[in-house]
Amino acid sequence: MSAVLELKNLSFVYGKGTPFEKKAVNNVSLSINKGEFVGIIGHTGSGKSTLVQMLNGLITPSEGQVILDGRDIWSDPKQIRQIRFRVGMVFQYPEYQLFEETVYKDISFGAQNRGYTGEELDTAIRKAAEFTGLRPELLDKSPFDLSGGEKRRAAIAGVIAMNPEVLILDEPTAGLDPMGREILLSQIMNYHQEKGTTVLLVSHSMEDIARVADRIIVMNQGRLEMFDETKAVFSHGSDLEQIGLKVPQITKIMQALKAKGIEVPDDILTVDEALEVLSSLLKKEGKLW
């Protein structure tokens, strides 16, 4: 597998030289493979958001390099806009960035900036709307007339329409109802599988991350705490709790069962998996037919 994004000794200091100086990201090195789905977790203020903003050149690292497809993204600062099209970034509460008269026009903003015109532009917009589950009749409405969830979809579509090679989503499901979260997450999964885009998902919800991520980046106080396969990360339950994180509830239950001496694996991540394991176990013991 080839690396699409490589970070080398990346650091970022806020407010250098003022009383408010703070090292937000401290010497992070890692590499992300093409087509991977990577989750990023960490408690509030652990440097997740700062880290992802460096990946598409929105902020310049104080030290270190971000390498996209073998080239340092800052090797030519004039070309940094091109990097932003290739590494799409959806911010927290992206609905606050909507500004156009119609949803269609707003989704087209990024794609137009990338230079798409005519047929190509129209296809990109409609495709993006489809991926995020925006009904076609909503495209002609004003973005300010949409519901909260629809606004969120429209904003995400605005980034997807640029056809980025890497898509970064910062807490895309924050503030949505359980149903909305579920659907949006499946759509992101879908998009990832259909287009083969590398996706980085920042989230506070361990359940969400457990469901979708291949590998997980764990940030703590600006440093890279862990970067490993999802199951491996969540098997370090007590380490995670020490830095203010949790394992998914179902993983915790299974780990507790194992501690009680019941023969179950301790790296179960989803309820469906647990259901399968438990029911086969019960069948074996003859308590379930």
Added chain:
Amino acid sequence: MVRDVAFGQYFPGKSLIHKLDPRAKMVCFIAFIILIFFTFNYASLGIVAAFTAFIIIAGGISFKFYFKSLKMILFVVLITSLLNLFYGSGEPIWQWWIIKLTWAGIHRAAFVTVRIICLILASSALTFTTSPTELTDAIERLLKPLSAIHFPVHEIAMMMSLALRFVPTLLEETDKIMQAQRARGADMDSGNLLKRVKSLIPILIPLFVSAFRRAYDIATAMECRCYRGGAGRTRMKILRMQTRDYFSFVTTALMIGGVVVCNILLTSVI
């Protein structure tokens, strides 16, 4: 970035200037600002400059931030002093085409430069060492007499503190929106004037929308706490004058006296 603006920022601290009663600071500040424009010879200008240096040092804030606020108005200072330099009557000491240099012009330029710099430094020192809440409190108390003629002092002060409170919030919001639009390839740093003005639309519209949303939110929050204007309202922090505050009045008075004496005894150079 927008957050780098130093002018008007507050830096918490424990210096003598920080601890002064904001009313005393305000009164002394206003007196000082007026005094700056009543300096007519180098001795009085020196007194004013020395006093500015004194408050900067006593305030204990790094000089770097003062330089930052000076940098913003460097252009204004340059233009005004250049204009004044060649705008003097009297015997020219150097002449070329329609440009002539006179002693009066040189004096005038020097005075304008020092005055503006003192003005900026003093106002920076005031805002660096006084929190916005303290400032509006002071203004409310100082304007209190005006409520006798039905001037809505409390309401104005409340509006001011709300506005000040939202300056950092809106700056942060602007930053976020700019980043989000940049992520969508918005180009704000190149192109001609028209293009640049146009590129502000994707930032201004979301900013206005969110400012209105915040305004509604704060109005609701205030109503939930039964806010109904200034009548009958008491304060948690009551400002009380202390020895050091009276001392600051005395210092200011001495400085005014010094400048007046210098103006009377010495001849004016401008």
